[in-house]
Amino acid sequence: MAARVAELLDADPTVSAATLTDRLGVHRNTGQEVLTRVRADRIADHIQAHPTLTPAEAAAQLGYPAGQVRRATARAETVLRARRVGPYLAGVAAALHRAGWTTTEHEPDVQFPGDDRLVAALVLDGDRAPAPAVVWDERYGWRTAASRRHPITKGAVPPSEGEGVRYLAEVVAPPPGDVVAALTPNT
Numbered sequence: 001m002a003a004r005v006a007e008l009l010d011a012d013p014t015v016s017a018a019t020l021t022d023r024l025g026v027h028r029n030t031g032q033e034v035l036t037r038v039r040a041d042r043i044a045d046h047i048q049a050h051p052t053l054t055p056a057e058a059a060a061q062l063g064y065p066a067g068q069v070r071r072a073t074a075r076a077e078t079v080l081r082a083r084r085v086g087p088y089l090a091g092v093a094a095a096l097h098r099a100g101w102t103t104t105e106h107e108p109d110v111q112f113p114g115d116d117r118l119v120a121a122l123v124l125d126g127d128r129a130p131a132p133a134v135v136w137d138e139r140y141g142w143r144t145a146a147s148r149r150h151p152i153t154k155g156a157v158p159p160s161e162g163e164g165v166r167y168l169a170e171v172v173a174p175p176p177g178d179v180v181a182a183l184t185p186n187t
Helices: 002-011 017-024 028-049 055-061 070-098 176-183
Strands: 119-123 133-137 141-145
Touching (some): 028 070, 070 133
Antiparallel strands (some): 119 133, 133 141
């Protein structure tokens, strides 16, 4: 869907969700969601190429009408934060892999619940993993998760400690070795 929307956006930067509904046969909300995501990614790309621009200035340079991009410019800021935190998350993933707790050593996909915050999860699928998964939230830092299947909880309120959930550090982005140490079972 994103590729089809990108093609329409390439042809006409002012394309609207209503146009996507007509041309692609999708619900207006679906069209708006994908249009916002594609525009936000392009705004973020443009800002990375021209770091002095604000999201609104980047959107204007890309030909996006100011009245159609409020959410896209806000999401572009979140996308840029996700790109900046990627190397840190990759470092934690590599440290957990070296500890033997995960078969994946590359950075997890960052998710954008509500378009305004960053959350990422790493499934700990190793034989002696100390928890089913760990979750990083840009507001609260690292915590364990009780479920591999659904490690990221919905809503703005973080889960309480207990029932498989334990917060791992007082800071949001502790060094990767500190995350491993916080997960290491006491022997």
